[in-house]
Amino acid sequence: MNIRMKKLGIACLAITFIGTANAEIKPLTRDNGAAVGDNQNSYTAGEHGSVLLQDVQLVQKLQRFARERIPERVVHARGTGVHGKFVASKDIRHLSKAKVFEKGTTTPVFVRFSTVIHSKGSPETLRDPRGFATKFYTNEGNWDLVGNNLPVFFIRDAIKFPDMVHSLKPSPVTNKQDPNRFFDFFSHVPESTHMLTWLYSDYGIPANLRQTDGWGVHAYKLINAKGDVSYVKFHWKTQQGIKNLTVKQAAEIQAKDFSHATNDMYENIAAGNYPRWDLYIKVKKESEFANLDYNPLDATKMWLDTKEVKIGTMTLNRMPTNFFQETEQAAFAPSNIVPGIEPSEDRLLQGRVFSYADTQMYRLGANHMQLPINRAKVAVNNWNQDGAGNQSAQNSDVNYQPSRKDNRTENQQARYSSQAQTGVSQQKKIAKENNFSQAGVLYRNFSNDEKSNLISNLASDLGQVKDNEIKHIILSFFYQADMDLGSKLTKAVNGNLAKVKSLSK
């Protein structure tokens, strides 16, 4: 066998062994599959000469290395993904025609837990909401329930989101997070009081990813086979029991391990101690809305007046084998819906329905839904085509619809729901703001320890605010939520209670 044949032989071996995880010998190849002769020494012009540009292995290795990073998520950059399954346990066909809810149906899921504000390598002990995003690979296409571990949100209109995130992210001047900046923003946003009460309570630092609930936050719509619409809120209830950390506990953990929550998840899954969550829903009809003293489509509100019903259970049981390919490239989007589940008119959710797929086209490319972690388990049949990284099996001359040659039929059952519309187009706040009452309810439900932790946690950030007006407006929000909370917090930050009262309506 001449040298050329030998080389060819090695190249063939490389092809044979690709994908054989336990193969003893795996020849090293370049991206074109050809064997690498020397991966330790660059190709030089003799002993003292320069490196030759024709060393394609060197050039390719450096090029690929330089392109390893993609933009991190603009929010929720730090995350941990886990595979599992969801089993539906209650017949809710009267509410939704979605097959994922059909009693007894098992659906594979991928969940990504995350922190929100800081970057990909930041500690997991920070006070921050935790993202709780679930991709259900249903047999009618993918449905993503992209929620958080807290039941409400800071704002109720998507137009405020970029400003809110800018204020919470590190300063563009110092690259440090600064309470002076975010409390300046929130002093204009009284509806944030409820979420701030959750966030500065012990719930703001969950002990790990298993011992926390998840919430859909928004109202969604469920549609049954007759086209009847119900409004619904989703709640994942942990079977592990809720466990939060005090500031002191978090500081102690952070000093030793800034990946404690990810480590906890890997260890528990490896030990076969699979975490489980029950999925609950609360249901309302549109006819109930007028009688409520709050807007049920306002993401700063819970439906405290409605009881919840269990509809299934999720078990997480497998860690990704490649963090980048699965967790980092996962793309959850509120626009990933299936027949029987739709967004409600919640103004925050409506913005999210656009924003996620948009950022993912930038972060991962136009064809990110073809990546294995995002790909539907059912056939994808449409004429969206081409673009960078396209892997679809488009092999027809017909790339349009309708056609008499290769038609793709529409499904009448998958039409969006109908809703009567009245009124004039407008740019106006919602009518029933009711900004403070649920924050007060939450505070009064806390134990004495939880109340005093909330006040000291809030005081430690609000106490850093130099602008007296900002500080007192924020104090007046908490005073309007609950007089005891407002008074104690005012004392804790050396505020002026008379001024707080005068700012309170």
Ligand code: HEM
């Ligand atoms: C209008 C308001 C909001 C906007 C514009 C927005 C926008 C975004 C964007 C751009 C991302 C990055 C997505 C990616 O790169 O893949 C993201 C991630 C995320 N957001 Fe929001 N967000 C909003 C509100 C919310 C709310 C209310 C929740 C919770 C109910 C939430 C939960 C999440 C989660 C869990 C992730 C991480 C998903 C993952 O693990 O990949 N967001 N958001």
